[in-house]
Amino acid sequence: MAAVFERDEIDVEPFIHGEEATPEFEAANIAQDRRRGLLIALPAYLYLLVFFAIPLLTVVVYSFATRDRFGGADLTSFNLDSYVELNDQLIRTIILRSAGLAILTTLICLVVSYPFAYYMATRSETARNVMLVFVMIPFWTNFLVRNYAWYVILGTDGPLSRVAEFLGFGPTRVLFTQSAVVLGLVYGFLPFMILPLYASIERIDGRLIEASRDLYANGLQSFRHVLWPLSLPGVIAGSILVFIPSLGAYVTPQILGGTGTSMLGSYIVTQFLTARNLPFGAAMSTVLMVFMLAATIIYFRKGGRTL
Amino acid sequence: MTEAGVAHVDVEEVATTVDAVAIRGVTKRFGSGDGEVVAVDDIDLSIADGEFFAMLGPSGCGKTTTLRMIAGLEFPTSGSLKIFGDEVGTLPPNKRPVNTVFQNYALFPHMTVLDNVSFGLRMQGVDKATASGRASELIDLVQLSGMEKRKPSQLSGGQQQRVALARALVNRPKVLLLDEPLGALDLKLRQEMQLELKSLQRDLGVSFVFVTHDQEEALTMSDRIAVMHDGRLLQVGSAEELYERPANRFVADFIGQTNLIEATVADGDMIVLGNGSKVLAPSDYAAGTPVAMSLRPEAISIGTRGSVPAEHQADSLDGVVSTAVYLGHALDYHVSVDWIDLEVRAPAVGSRGRFQPGDEVSVWWDRSSNWVVAD
Numbered sequence: 001m002a003a004v005f006e007r008d009e010i011d012v013e014p015f016i017h018g019e020e021a022t023p024e025f026e027a028a029n030i031a032q033d034r035r036r037g038l039l040i041a042l043p044a045y046l047y048l049l050v051f052f053a054i055p056l057l058t059v060v061v062y063s064f065a066t067r068d069r070f071g072g073a074d075l076t077s078f079n080l081d082s083y084v085e086l087n088d089q090l091i092r093t094i095i096l097r098s099a100g101l102a103i104l105t106t107l108i109c110l111v112v113s114y115p116f117a118y119y120m121a122t123r124s125e126t127a128r129n130v131m132l133v134f135v136m137i138p139f140w141t142n143f144l145v146r147n148y149a150w151y152v153i154l155g156t157d158g159p160l161s162r163v164a165e166f167l168g169f170g171p172t173r174v175l176f177t178q179s180a181v182v183l184g185l186v187y188g189f190l191p192f193m194i195l196p197l198y199a200s201i202e203r204i205d206g207r208l209i210e211a212s213r214d215l216y217a218n219g220l221q222s223f224r225h226v227l228w229p230l231s232l233p234g235v236i237a238g239s240i241l242v243f244i245p246s247l248g249a250y251v252t253p254q255i256l257g258g259t260g261t262s263m264l265g266s267y268i269v270t271q272f273l274t275a276r277n278l279p280f281g282a283a284m285s286t287v288l289m290v291f292m293l294a295a296t297i298i299y300f301r302k303g304g305r306t307l
Numbered sequence: 308m309t310e311a312g313v314a315h316v317d318v319e320e321v322a323t324t325v326d327a328v329a330i331r332g333v334t335k336r337f338g339s340g341d342g343e344v345v346a347v348d349d350i351d352l353s354i355a356d357g358e359f360f361a362m363l364g365p366s367g368c369g370k371t372t373t374l375r376m377i378a379g380l381e382f383p384t385s386g387s388l389k390i391f392g393d394e395v396g397t398l399p400p401n402k403r404p405v406n407t408v409f410q411n412y413a414l415f416p417h418m419t420v421l422d423n424v425s426f427g428l429r430m431q432g433v434d435k436a437t438a439s440g441r442a443s444e445l446i447d448l449v450q451l452s453g454m455e456k457r458k459p460s461q462l463s464g465g466q467q468q469r470v471a472l473a474r475a476l477v478n479r480p481k482v483l484l485l486d487e488p489l490g491a492l493d494l495k496l497r498q499e500m501q502l503e504l505k506s507l508q509r510d511l512g513v514s515f516v517f518v519t520h521d522q523e524e525a526l527t528m529s530d531r532i533a534v535m536h537d538g539r540l541l542q543v544g545s546a547e548e549l550y551e552r553p554a555n556r557f558v559a560d561f562i563g564q565t566n567l568i569e570a571t572v573a574d575g576d577m578i579v580l581g582n583g584s585k586v587l588a589p590s591d592y593a594a595g596t597p598v599a600m601s602l603r604p605e606a607i608s609i610g611t612r613g614s615v616p617a618e619h620q621a622d623s624l625d626g627v628v629s630t631a632v633y634l635g636h637a638l639d640y641h642v643s644v645d646w647i648d649l650e651v652r653a654p655a656v657g658s659r660g661r662f663q664p665g666d667e668v669s670v671w672w673d674r675s676s677n678w679v680v681a682d
């Protein structure tokens with residue numbers, strides 16, 4: 001997420017001057033703007049320091065420590081043991097499974113959100129606002145509660161099973177499967193895909209679509225050559241916003257997934273709380289973070305020109 | 308129309324008598340209930356093949372909507388719309404032999420100039436090499452060679468305008484639709500482009516339907532002009548017809564400058580002006596109809612009080628100069644006649660012959676200038 005925050009700050013910084021600046025004063029003005037900008041951004045910097053940088057550093061430091069006999073971390077002996085331990089078949093399986101589920105979640109979110117975001121972006125002002133509110137409504141309820149709602153829906157006695165039974169498919173239990181996890185993740189992170197997509201589609205000049213149709217493109221060609229490339233910034237932003245939390249998801253796999261569907265997030269928590277191997281959990285977290293950071297940077301570099 | 312042009316030989320051979328565009332009783336409504344807007348109200352229009360046709364009217368009168376219906380970007384609520392004899396009704400835009408130069412161009416920002424111009428051909432399945440070749444020809448034609456690799460954002464307004472033109476023309480449309488294509492350019496560039504567009508149209512022999520709210524632009528470029536107001540079509544005709552024989556008060560006022568002198572139709576081809584004087588002005592309106600006499604400023608002569616030539620005595624008024632503006636090629640006077648103010652455009656003469664504000668003058672005009680318009 002660090003890269004995302006940095007971008008935001010760049011956007012906030014340049015204050016536009018109402019009066020026209022002569023060249024001599026321009027440098028002084030820019031310096032003044034810098035100082036003023038810094039002052040305004042100070043609370044955000046402090047927040048990042050206290051709630052982001054310090055915990056992050058703590059985790060990184062712990063990952064190099066040694067596990068002591070009482071399930072704590074010996075902060076006097078630093079080594080790479082925890083990282084060596086990561087090279088393990090079980091860990092690889094969990095990482096691959098998590099990445100697979102996160103990619104699947106991202107793709108499903110994209111496919112579901114795109115038409116919706118397009119529809120929303122092409123409605124009247126009022127209709128758009130109403131739809132935006134509907135997209136946000138789930139946020140009014142606690143994430144945990146919403147996951148338990150799915151727990152009930154997907155369970156053996158849940159409505160889904162009843163409907164399946166009624167239709168003659170017999171009792172169905174989706175709960176505790178990977179499908180349930182993906183469903184829960186898609187449900188939870190859908191707004192994070194819809195909103196950036198909507199924002200970037202809404203910005204596209206509708207006349208460009210019309211121009212492509214006038215120039216003999218059919219609906220599909222118009223989408224492929226005009227709408228899709230112009231909405232890429234939203235696609236990229238939405239994908240990052242869904243992929244990253246899906247990869248490290250904890251609550252959803254914990255509630256909707258079974259024992260055989262353990263994902264990275266749950267595994268890390270287990271290391272901290274149950275296995276009490278703090279350095280190992282920290283090492284895994286660090287690797288996950290470095291990986292996400294790298295993915296984010298590559299994504300932004302690639303889409304940098306259009307973002 | 309028949310210069311020794313090369314490109315339009317094959318067009319002439321076809322010798323088609325079918326209208327390029329035939330609009331019959333077309334109405335377009337937006338919204339419903341209280342919010343209903345009648346953008347285009349029951350219009351009939353025929354645009355001939357190879358014609359430079361302008362649609363003129365103030366903002367919001369329905370010009371763009373009419374153009375969009377021809378393009379297929381909007382469908383008529385009712386009526387018939389034919390392109391070269393084929394009813395196009397609800398045919399989508401990609402199935403119509405017309406192309407559009409959009410207001411503000413609508414160039415694809417993520418594509419180079421070359422990709423923009425070859426887009427239409429590529430979508431029709433022309434292979435990349437052929438499409439690029441044809442696109443390059445058109446880019447040459449609009450004098451943008453060397454800019455093929457640029458993005459639209461790296462071009463000036465005038466250059467973007469040319470790309471938009473090339474992008475539409477590369478498809479060899481049977482009708483080219485242009486929506487205020489010069490509106491965003493500054494005056495000098497606009498005048499240059501007017502001439503270029505006109506000669507391009509002549510060379511290609513393709514019908515241009517040109518939307519503008521600038522009457523001067525319409526008058527200088529077009530073979531025929533349609534004047535629209537509030538969704539209705541008021542008059543279609545050549546520049547000369549519109550200027551000299553406007554169909555109603557709105558057209559008289561909108562095309563060029565004019566003096567509208569309130570009057571009432573009397574018997575025997577006479578009308579009674581606001582001050583009670585009768586002038587001969589034949590019209591089809593029934594006696595008693597409130598009308599106006601449209602008198603162009605340059606049709607009015609001005610002289611010292613009492614200098615009215617005998618033959619114009621019946622068509623003269625006495626007044627006092629209220630303002631006199633020197634325009635270089637002409638003098639613009641406002642003359643207060645007891646109940647109205649008349650604008651008079653007189654050829655510029657040496658300072659001796661000029662009138663000053665306050666001078667008592669007479670104005671007169673040729674009887675043939677008397678033109679009656681109603682609402």
Ligand SMILES: Nc1ncnc2c1ncn2[C@@H]1O[C@H](COP(=O)(O)OP(=O)(O)O)[C@@H](O)[C@H]1O
Binds near residue numbers: 344370372373
């Ligand atoms: N999509 C639309 N929805 C509702 N009203 C529209 C729409 N398009 C045009 N109108 C209305 O139709 C009328 C004619 O518009 P338009 O054809 O754009 O005029 P012009 O091009 O002559 O300025 C205007 O009153 C405009 O507000």
Ligand SMILES: [Mg+2]
Binds near residue numbers: 367370371
């Ligand atoms: Mg318009």
